Amino acid sequence: MKTAIIYASKHGSVKRCVDLLKERMLGQVDSINIHEHPNPDIREYDYLIIGGSIYHNKIQKEIATFCITNSEILITKTLGLFISSALMDINEFKNNFPTKLINICKAKENLGYELYIHDFSILEKIMLNFVPEEYLNNYGIKINKVEKLIYDMGINNI
Numbered sequence: 001m002k003t004a005i006i007y008a009s010k011h012g013s014v015k016r017c018v019d020l021l022k023e024r025m026l027g028q029v030d031s032i033n034i035h036e037h038p039n040p041d042i043r044e045y046d047y048l049i050i051g052g053s054i055y056h057n058k059i060q061k062e063i064a065t066f067c068i069t070n071s072e073i074l075i076t077k078t079l080g081l082f083i084s085s086a087l088m089d090i091n092e093f094k095n096n097f098p099t100k101l102i103n104i105c106k107a108k109e110n111l112g113y114e115l116y117i118h119d120f121s122i123l124e125k126i127m128l129n130f131v132p133e134e135y136l137n138n139y140g141i142k143i144n145k146v147e148k149l150i151y152d153m154g155i156n157n158i
């Protein structure tokens, strides 16, 4: 069994999700940063997990493009999708992944979020002041969601 986790992470929260997923999975698991490898060959993998974070209501464009370009092969795989975002908009999967992938995926989860403020630009720090506090009170990556994603995909070899 071979799994690839294909992800984009601007400040590190998604990368942390990837590490938490990886720690809990047996078999060969390759984590692939889409910014470093924009066109990974996914034919050799049985399981694919794809994830990114939301900035201004959108997932990273590299993840969106990858999903569209590879949708025909992705529908033949055991697929999981995840998002890391603060607002947990109920439409965030529908708005950021192709419908045909949402329809066939075995698991989709928002794994929670973190804010690595030390890594933010001045503009990002300013923008953070305009986010109502109630949106930021569910801070943290959710281990139970990480484990559910793995379980729902049928790779819960913890």
Ligand SMILES: Cc1cc2nc3c(=O)[nH]c(=O)nc-3n(C[C@H](O)[C@H](O)[C@H](O)COP(=O)(O)O)c2cc1C
Binding pocket: 008, 009, 010, 011, 012, 013, 014, 015, 053, 054, 055, 056, 057, 058, 084, 085, 086, 087, 088, 089, 112, 113, 114, 115, 116, 120, 124, 127, 128
């Ligand atoms: C400038 C900025 C804009 C953001 N915009 C959104 C947004 O539109 N919706 C949302 O749910 N979360 C938003 N977030 C929260 C991020 O999605 C969240 O912090 C995520 O965990 C970041 O992942 P990363 O560190 O891997 O990039 C925003 C965060 C920043 C700093």
